[in-house]
Amino acid sequence: MSISIAHLGPPGTYAEAAALAYCRTLTRECDSKAWLCPYPSIAQTLHAVAKGQADLAVVPVENSIEGSVTITLDTLWQLDQLQIQQALVLPIQHALLSRASRLQAIQTVYSHPQALAQCQGWLENSLPLVQLVPTNSTTEALQHLDTDYTAGVIASQRAAMLYQLPILAAAINDYPDNCTRFWIVGQQSSPGGSHTSLAFSTPANVPGALVKPLQAFAQREINLSRIESRPTKRSLGEYLFFIDLEANASTPLVQEALSEAASHTEILKIFGSYSVIPIDSTALIEN
Template structure:
């Protein structure tokens, strides 16, 4: 049986590398016969899953340097029924690709905003005067290089191999341990694991509105590995709160916690429990 997996394309992106790593090392035998489907944005990637065009979707959610990928969080709140199946931590090793003869000849650098930000220190040191232009993905940036020999793109080493574009500089990420956490999303119930992700809005923007939900976790000694706020987009100063728990929602104690939490929220959404797997650098390069 073939399973379709949506990802932020075109081929050569880190999202594709995460999808391939999932297929090769983590998925069941059925998923190994998969069809990877590139989409031009994270929003369209997740919408394809919600609308039944694909059966899984792989999207970035958090980077070591730049933090949360807010589009992923916003779309997860907006689209119902999406469940996290797996988390993958992928090493990110950016390179500068160009058909220019030297780095000094580059006048413009294209890439996804996250990649540009993750290489900001390197760019300021070696290309302080270049124009930085954001694109929808790191691989989309490559389309400009064939026509403009003064342009460069920040993307993966794998993209250089796929599209046969010279690498002018490698290992240009500001922090050598840079990595991104990806979620494998599906419509099936989550399989369970050591982490649970959820989000909620509070009934009113009043003192203590957030303290009360957090006290539920504190009183039961449940560790929160992450908490993030996002605007509700209804009124200035209103926020949603995304939380990761170090616990499995199938446990009776966690179910009791969530039942106690619900009255302190306006809307509560549970995105599922899942395991987190770290993908090695060799797995990424072999894809």
């Protein structure tokens, strides 16, 4: 059996590294063969699975430094047919790739907005005058390096190996324990696991609108590991709430809590229960 896995491209992104790590788990667990399908944006990656153009998508959802990847949350809310199959936690170590002869020659630095933000302190100290240019992915702007010797790109060491580009500075993220959580998303039913993700909108912006659905979990001592609001995009001041539970949605206790929470919400969407797999840092440079 072969499986197609969509991810943010071009090749060399951290999403591709996460997808490759997931491929290794598939190989260990079954005889499945997987091939990777790069897409130019996270939204397009998720839409590809919703349309049946790919079997699974590997998308970033949360970084330990910069927090949630909002486009992933917003798109998942819009696409009702998708379910989380698994989560991966990938260590992230950024490098500055450039053909410049020295650091002081860099005038422009390109990268994904998350990567730029994760290296903000290093950039302010080492390259305080450079122009920062956001791109759709960490590898999208690598093409500039062949013609502009004053440009740099923040990307992975694996990207440097793939495209045979010099690393001018390594380990430039502001915090050494930088990591990103990725979701593996597909149309099949969620397999179950130690964590559950869901989101809901409230019927009205009134006192108690948020606390009532949350009490359904607190009263049953179900731990919430994350809660975050996102605008509904309908009206200023209206929000969706994304929640992670440390529990399996199929257990009777969680079923009770979900049923009670649903009675206090306008729309409740359960994205699935899944296990979380830590990935060794070698996944960034292997393959």
